Every structure is written in C-alpha cells, then in structure tokens.
Amino acid sequence: MVPGYDAAMTEDDLIARCFAPIAGPDALGLRDDAALTRIPEGHELVVTKDALVGGVHFFNEDPPASIARKALRVNVSDLAAKGADPHGFLLALALPRGTAETFVIDFAHALGADAQQFGIPLLGGDTVSTPGPLMVSITALGRVPTGRMVPRTGVQPGDRIYVSGTIGDAALGLQVRLDPSFGQKLSSTQLDHLLSRYLEPQPRLALAHAMRSFAHGGMDVSDGLVGDLSKMLRASGVGATIRLADVPLSDAATAMAVDEKAFVTAMTGGDDYELLAAVPPAQAAAFEAAASAAGIAVTLIGEASATRDIVMQGRKGEPQAFSTQSFSHF
Amino acid sequence: MVPGYDAAMTEDDLIARCFAPIAGPDALGLRDDAALTRIPEGHELVVTKDALVGGVHFFNEDPPASIARKALRVNVSDLAAKGADPHGFLLALALPRGTAETFVIDFAHALGADAQQFGIPLLGGDTVSTPGPLMVSITALGRVPTGRMVPRTGVQPGDRIYVSGTIGDAALGLQVRLDPSFGQKLSSTQLDHLLSRYLEPQPRLALAHAMRSFAHGGMDVSDGLVGDLSKMLRASGVGATIRLADVPLSDAATAMAVDEKAFVTAMTGGDDYELLAAVPPAQAAAFEAAASAAGIAVTLIGEASATRDIVMQGRKGEPQAFSTQSFSHF
Numbered sequence: 001m002v003p004g005y006d007a008a009m010t011e012d013d014l015i016a017r018c019f020a021p022i023a024g025p026d027a028l029g030l031r032d033d034a035a036l037t038r039i040p041e042g043h044e045l046v047v048t049k050d051a052l053v054g055g056v057h058f059f060n061e062d063p064p065a066s067i068a069r070k071a072l073r074v075n076v077s078d079l080a081a082k083g084a085d086p087h088g089f090l091l092a093l094a095l096p097r098g099t100a101e102t103f104v105i106d107f108a109h110a111l112g113a114d115a116q117q118f119g120i121p122l123l124g125g126d127t128v129s130t131p132g133p134l135m136v137s138i139t140a141l142g143r144v145p146t147g148r149m150v151p152r153t154g155v156q157p158g159d160r161i162y163v164s165g166t167i168g169d170a171a172l173g174l175q176v177r178l179d180p181s182f183g184q185k186l187s188s189t190q191l192d193h194l195l196s197r198y199l200e201p202q203p204r205l206a207l208a209h210a211m212r213s214f215a216h217g218g219m220d221v222s223d224g225l226v227g228d229l230s231k232m233l234r235a236s237g238v239g240a241t242i243r244l245a246d247v248p249l250s251d252a253a254t255a256m257a258v259d260e261k262a263f264v265t266a267m268t269g270g271d272d273y274e275l276l277a278a279v280p281p282a283q284a285a286a287f288e289a290a291a292s293a294a295g296i297a298v299t300l301i302g303e304a305s306a307t308r309d310i311v312m313q314g315r316k317g318e319p320q321a322f323s324t325q326s327f328s329h330f
Numbered sequence: 331m332v333p334g335y336d337a338a339m340t341e342d343d344l345i346a347r348c349f350a351p352i353a354g355p356d357a358l359g360l361r362d363d364a365a366l367t368r369i370p371e372g373h374e375l376v377v378t379k380d381a382l383v384g385g386v387h388f389f390n391e392d393p394p395a396s397i398a399r400k401a402l403r404v405n406v407s408d409l410a411a412k413g414a415d416p417h418g419f420l421l422a423l424a425l426p427r428g429t430a431e432t433f434v435i436d437f438a439h440a441l442g443a444d445a446q447q448f449g450i451p452l453l454g455g456d457t458v459s460t461p462g463p464l465m466v467s468i469t470a471l472g473r474v475p476t477g478r479m480v481p482r483t484g485v486q487p488g489d490r491i492y493v494s495g496t497i498g499d500a501a502l503g504l505q506v507r508l509d510p511s512f513g514q515k516l517s518s519t520q521l522d523h524l525l526s527r528y529l530e531p532q533p534r535l536a537l538a539h540a541m542r543s544f545a546h547g548g549m550d551v552s553d554g555l556v557g558d559l560s561k562m563l564r565a566s567g568v569g570a571t572i573r574l575a576d577v578p579l580s581d582a583a584t585a586m587a588v589d590e591k592a593f594v595t596a597m598t599g600g601d602d603y604e605l606l607a608a609v610p611p612a613q614a615a616a617f618e619a620a621a622s623a624a625g626i627a628v629t630l631i632g633e634a635s636a637t638r639d640i641v642m643q644g645r646k647g648e649p650q651a652f653s654t655q656s657f658s659h660f
Contacts, residue, residue, distance in 0.1 A: 031565055032482045033408040033549050034378035034472070039369045047453055048364035049469060051422035053460045078363040092381035092422070092467040123377055130383045132462015137422040139379060139469035142364070152362045219363050235361055 011127055018104050022112030024088060024121020035123035037088060039143055046084040046142040046149055050074045054096075054133030058199075059177075064103045065110030066199045067136060072114050074222065075140035077203035077273040081220040083150040083212025084142030086120035086205070092137040094130040118205055144212060150277075154217035155236035157306035159278035162287070162298045164204045166250040167225050171269020172262060173198030182256070190252035197250075201273035207298075210277075210290035217278040224268040226322050229276055230310050236278075239309040242302035244320060263315070268322055278304055341457055348434050352442030354418060354451020365453035367418060369473055376414040376472040376479055380404045384426075384463030388529075389507075394433045395440030396529045397466065402444050404552065405470035407533035407603040409450075411550035413480040413542025414472030416450035416535070422467040424460040448535055474542060480607075484547035485566035487636035489608035492617070492628045494534045496580040497555050501599020502592060503528030512586070520582035527580075531603035537628075540607075540620035547608040554598040556652050559606055560640050566608075569639040572632035574650060593645070598652055608634055 020030050026037040039045050052071050054060040072089065079086055091111070095104065115122055120140065155161075173194035176183035183191050204220075211218050217236055221228045225247065233240050244267060249257060257263040277298070279287045284300075291298040314320030350360050356367040369375050382401050384390040402419065409416055421441070425434065445452055450470065485491075503524035506513035513521050533550075541548050547566055551558045555577065563570050574597060579587060587593040607628070609617045614630075621628040644650030 028481065028483075031561075032412075034376045034412050034414070034479075036374055036376055036412075036474075036479050036481075038374050038476070041371060044366055044368050045375070045471075046364045046366055047418075047420060047469075047471070049420040049422055049455050051424055051456045051458045051467065053424055053458055053462070055461050056459060082362075082364050082366075084364070088377075090377060090379040090469050092379055092469075094381055094383055094465055125379050126381045126467070128381045128383055129386060130462060130465065131385050132383070132460060132465070135424055135460065135462070135465055137381065137456070137467040139377075139420050139422075141375075141377070144366075146368070149364075149366045151358070151366075153358075231361075 014104060014127055018108035019122065022108055022115060022122055024123060026088060026121065027123050030124060037123060042146055043143040044146050044149065046079060046082050046144055047139065048075055048078040049137065049139040051135065051137040053135045060133060062199065064107035068107045068111040069114050069200050071136040071138050072111060073201045073203045074273060075138045076118050076120060076205055077201060077220040079140055079142035080203055080205045080208045081150065081211065081218050081275050082142065082144065083148060083208050084144045085208060086118055087141040087143045088121045088123040089141065090123050090139045091125035093125065093127045094135040095127065096134055097129055097131065148212045150211045150215050150218040152217060152219050152232045152235045155233060155238050155278040155304050156216050156280065157238055157304055159216050159280055159304040160284050160300055161240060161242065161302045161304060162277045162279060163247065163301055164207060164275040164296050164298050166248045166253060167221065167272050167274060168253045168266020168269060169194050169197035169250050170271035171265050172253055172256050174271065175265060186252055186255055190255060193250060193252045198271060201271065203273055204275045204296055206294035207275055207291060207296050210287055210294060211275065213290065214279050214283040214287040215277040216280060219276050221272040221274045221276060222270060224270040225272065226268050226312060232276060233304065233310050237308065239305045239307040240302050241305065241311045241313065243313050245315045246299060246301045248297065248299040264322065268324055344434060344457055348438035349452065352438055352445060352452055354453060356418060356451065357453050360454060367453060372476055373473040374476050374479065376409060376412050376474055377469065378405055378408040379467065379469040381465065381467040383465045390463060392529065394437035398437045398441040399444050399530050401466040401468050402441060403531045403533045404603060405468045406448050406450060406535055407531060407550045409470055409472035410533055410535045410538045411480065411541065411548050411605050412472065412474065413478060413538050414474045415538060416448055417471040417473045418451050418453040419471065420453050420469045421455035423455065423457045424465040425457065426464055427459055427461065478542045480541050480545050480548040482547060482549050482562045482565045485563060485568050485608035485634050486546050486610065487568055487634055489546050489610055489634040490614050490630055491570060491572065491632045491634060492607045492609060493577065493604055493631055494537060494626050494628050495604040496578045496583060497551065497602050497604060498583045498596020498599060499524050499527035499580050500601035501595050502583055502586050504601065505595060516582055516585055520585060523580060523582045528601060531601065533603055534605045534626050536624035537605055537621060537626050540617055540624060541605065543620065544609050544613040544617040545607040546610060549606050551602040551604045551606060552600060554600040555602065556598050556642060562606060563634065563640050567638065569635045569637040570632050571635065571641045571643065573643050575645045576629060576631045578627065578629040594652065598654055
C-alpha cells in the first residue's frame with residue numbers, strides 16, 4: 001500500500017464521488033475494466049492523446065478548473081482540426097500526494113461542464129497518485145464519415161491557407177505571466193485577454209464540419225504558427241508564400257507586437273489552438289461562409305505552391321527567417 | 331521553451347527515431363494530429379486506460395523494457411478480461427529531464443516487440459518532459475462482436491467462478507523485493523519466478539475468445555483477488571462461496587504461503603493480471619476445454635449464489651475475513 005494523498009478518500013470513492021457523475025452512458029458507471037462504445041456505420045474513428053504536466057504545460061498554482069479545461073480542450077482542438085465530431089474521452093489523472101479533495105471536485109466539475117459543452121462524454125480512465133507534479137493525460141475519440149478526415153498531408157498547390165481566430169495571444173500571455181513588465185503598456189482588458197488565452201484555450205470545434213467539407217489539409221496550431229504551418233506544408237510536399245502581415249492579431253497582441261521580438265513570439269510561440277486549413281480556391285467562398293455561419297473568424301494568410309519553398313513574408317514584405325520556428329517542450 | 335532532457339533530441343526526433351518505427355499503419359507515421367482507424371462492421375469498441383508512475387507502480391530503477399511491457403500488458407489484460415481483441419493503443423510518456431536517449435530507445439524497442447506479440451499496434455500518443463518521475467499512460471482499444479463484451483456486472487447465481495494462472499506471485503515478489511529476508515527459504519528459481527511476475531505481467535489474451543464465448547461476467551485481477559472478486563460479485567448483485575484453498579498458487583507462492591500472513595498477501599496483494607470468469611455450469615466444460623486449447627490454466631474456485639453474501643472460506647474451511655481486501659494506490 002502506497003501512502004494515500006488523502007486518508008479519507010480511496011480511489012473508488014474518488015471515482016464514485018467526482019467522476020462517475022460526469023461520465024457518459026458508455027462509461028458503464030466507471031465501474032468496469034473498460035468502456036464500451038459503438039462507432040456508427042459509415043464512420044471512422046479519430047484518436048488523439050495529449051499529456052499535460054504541472055510546471056511544464058501549466059502552472060502548478062493554476063486553478064484546477066482551468067487545468068481541466070486546458071487538458072480537454074487541447075484534445076478537442078485536435079479533433080476539430082481533423083474535421084472530426086467528438087465521440088468521448090478517457091482521462092488519466094496523476095494526483096500529487098496531499099492533493100485536497102476540493103481540488104479534485106473542482107477539477108471534475110469543470111471537466112464535466114466542458115464535456116457537455118463540447119459534446120464529448122467521459123468514457124473512462126485511471127486515477128493514480130504521484131510523488132511528482134500533477135499530470136493529466138486525455139485520450140479523445142472522434143468520428144468522421146469514412147474517408148473524410150482532414151490530414152496534415154493533404155495540402156495541394158494553389159490551396160489557400162486560412163487560420164482561425166487570432167494568433168500569438170497565448171504565447172504573449174505566457175510571457176506577460178512570467179514577466180509582467182512585458183505587459184506594462186497594455187490596458188487591463190488587454191492583459192486579461194492574453195492571460196486567459198494562455199490559461200484556457202478555445203478549441204474551434206464549430207469549424208469541424210467546414211474543415212471536413214472544404215479543406216484538403218489541416219492541423220491545429222499548438223506549437224507555434226510558423227513551425228506548425230511549415231510542418232504541414234512539408235508533410236504535404238508543397239511550398240507556400242505566407243504573408244505574416246495578414247496573420248490575425250488581437251488588439252492586445254497588436255499592441256505588444258509593435259516590438260519585433262514580441263511579434264516573433266506571437267508567430268512562433270504556441271498554445272494558440274487555432275486551426276490551419278488549406279482550401280482549394282473553388283471552395284474558398286463556401287469555406288468562408290461556413291466559418292462565418294459557425295461564428296468563427298477565418299483569415300487568408302497565403303497560398304500553397306508546387307515548389308517546396310516555404311516563404312514567410314515579414315511585415316515589411318521581405319522573406320523572414322526564424323531561428324526558433326516553434327515551441328518545444330524538450 | 332522548457333529546458334530539454336537531452337539537448338540533442340527534440341520531441342520530433344524522438345518520435346521519428348524511437349516510436350515511428352514501431353507504429354502501425356493507422357498511426358499515419360505519428361506525423362498527424364491524430365490517428366485514423368476503422369472498427370469493422372458488427373463490432374463495438376472497448377477502451378481502457380491505465381497510468382503507471384515511477385515509485386508507485388514500478389521502481390524507478392526498473393529496466394525501461396520492463397516498464398514498457400508492464401504499461402502495455404496491464405491494458406491488454408483489461409481487454410482480455412472483457413473478451414476483446416486488441417485493436418491498437420496510444421501512449422503518453424512523461425520523461426524526467428535528463429533521461430538518456432538509450433533509455434527511450436530500449437523502452438520503445440520492448441514496447442514494439444510486445445505490440446507485435448499481442449497484435450496491438452501503436453496508433454499515436456504524446457511525449458513530454460516532466461520534473462517528476464517517469465509516467466506512462468496507455469489507452470488501449472479493443473473490439474468485440476456487438477453485444478459480446480464480458481461485463482463485470484454479468485455474474486448470475488449458479489455461475490462457476492474460475493481464475494486463470496496462479497495468484498499472489500506478483501504481490502509476494504514485491505514483498506521479497508522490498509525486504510529480501512521474506513524470500514530466504516526459497517530457491518533461486520522460486521525467487522526469480524516471484525520477482526519476474528511482479529516486474530512483467532503476463533496478460534491472458536489467449537483467453538479472450540473463451541471469455542466472450544462462455545463467460546457471463548469477468549474482470550482482471552489487478553488489485554487483489556479477494557477485493558476484485560468481491561467488486562465483481564457486488565456489481566452483479568450476487569453472492570458467492572469461494573474456496574481460498576482452491577486458489578491456484580505457484581510452487582514459490584505455496585512455499586511462502588505456509589505463513590498465514592504471506593497467504594493473506596497472496597489473496598489480497600494485487601498485480602496478478604489473471605482473469606476471473608463467471609461461467610454457467612452448462613458451459614463450464616466448454617470453457618475449460620477452450621482454455622486448455624489456448625494453453626492457459628483455469629481453476630474453479632467457487633460458485634455464485636442468489637444471496638448477496640460473499641463467503642471466503644479460508645484454508646481450514648472456515649469463513650475468512652480480510653482487514654484489507656485489496657491493494658490501493660491511495
């Protein structure tokens with residue numbers, strides 16, 4: 001027997017009290033060895049898994065509700081990028097010894113609310129104790145009509161490259177959080193915007209249908225726009241000209257990006273959880289209309305080309321190189 | 331950027347060099363946001379997830395190959411208990427900073443060999459760094475013909491209760507490992523048997539077909555026979571009489587269980603990864619024959635009853651109570 005993190009709570013208690021109430025019907029009450037679920041005929045299963053570690057992917061002092069939301073949403077973002085509808089998720093939660101029961105209750109409550117919001121029921125998982133920091137690993141299951149997943153490798157020459165929402169907020173929010181002096185010229189509304197974008201991503205699930213209807217290729221921006229977009233283009237064997245001046249920035253990011261270093265952070269910093277979509281010109285109007293109907297802004301930032309050259313045009317129109325293209329957790 | 335655990339290795343390198351070679355075709359080369367897989371018509375998806383933490387579920391000094399095998403096998407064991415055929419798995423790996431590349435190579439190599447042995451291809455996952463201990467979380471996907479999953483809740487009065495293999499070896503192996511004086515009367519072969527059963531479980535996947543063909547209810551024994559069997563009976567709303575004298579023990583466990591405390595450890599200690607099956611009397615002969623054909627020993631240890639009383643008959647035939655019925659990681 002390993003020393004408990006809360007003598008009053010067994011693992012079974014914790015599951016029964018915190019997680020069973022938020023579980024979906026396929027979870028079998030979280031009382032079996034596994035969950036049982038059915039993928040509708042004519043559909044394929046899309047699966048993704050992301051792990052978040054305290055002190056690496058979030059701050060140990062972040063509210064449990066925010067940690068829960070981030071952990072689920074980064075996975076939902078992957079499903080959205082693939083054009084998949086959420087089907088369910090599994091949770092592995094490693095709790096530091098001494099974690100208070102209220103922490104777990106708040107975590108589970110927020111997770112349950114998010115699961116409802118995004119229509120992705122909890123199917124099962126595992127809760128363990130750890131001598132290390134909190135770790136949350138979520139496996140998300142989605143479904144797409146057969147043959148309709150949007151791959152990273154599908155970009156074709158001539159495709160228009162779109163990005164959703166605004167880029168750079170989360171990376172700048174992290175920077176401000178680490179060193180508040182970076183944000184001294186911002187209004188409190190602007191500061192809140194950046195900080196909250198880092199703390200709680202907004203997955204663009206409402207774009208999933210438009211993605212699978214109109215995009216040749218897509219991915220979500222988790223490790224920085226420049227690096228992730230380059231990865232997608234290379235995986236597709238195409239090049240592109242990207243106009244960084246056209247990359248959508250929030251008011252707050254625009255204010256900070258007056259400084260070129262902050263602009264580079266915005267373009268390469270990561271944690272955006274916006275979507276990149278490569279859409280053939282003939283479908284561009286339909287894609288834009290579908291995004292608009294879904295309430296998600298999408299912005300044209302460039303075009304794919306048959307050459308394998310990836311040209312990032314800086315804000316002055318000249319090719320811009322980046323020493324670090326994307327965020328790496330290593 | 332978080333300080334790397336090996337300056338020479340980026341996450342992409344690590345995936346390309348260590349994990350892409352062991353990935354299945356549905357993993358899309360581990361280069362997309364998600365894996366894409368198809369569940370054959372007429373089948374349901376069985377999903378399970380287990381997390382293992384260094385210093386809790388394994389020793390930090392255990393060989394990486396053993397940690398990899400244990401992490402995969404405890405999940406395969408869950409699939410087997412549900413009568414499911416393996417379909418694929420996702421891996422979340424949190425590596426302590428400073429982990430040597432050779433560690434990851436050995437881990438991945440063993441994982442790949444096990445994945446082949448059990449027919450469960452790697453579909454995807456996530457690799458992150460952690461300031462804490464090594465953590466491995468695996469989500470395993472299996473498939474069963476629709477309606478054929480073996481639930482924990484399916485035990486019926488009159489069902490015969492079988493257990494596979496031998497019970498208690500892993501718990502006694504852990505005890506010997508923590509305090510070698512416990513094993514001083516054992517031969518080196520016996521010691522090796524106990525230690526290896528703790529280090530590397532042997533999931534009874536070969537029984538999966540017999541489970542779904544003949545068992546009303548089933549689960550795997552991961553947290554101790556007495557506690558897990560009691561859970562299954564309670565979940566099914568039945569009682570049982572269980573003859574602990576009939577619980578199969580290895581030579582090594584038999585030698586240790588001369589001591590009553592060691593016997594209690596064997597019955598309640600956990601990490602067995604054997605299967606419990608509740609089989610109706612009319613199917614018992616067929617179940618035994620199928621197990622025999624699969625090369626897995628199964629032993630009758632009791633019968634389920636319509637009363638809700640769970641009677642564990644000790645080795646002298648008297649009802650035996652246990653102060654701790656099963657292992658808890660909390």
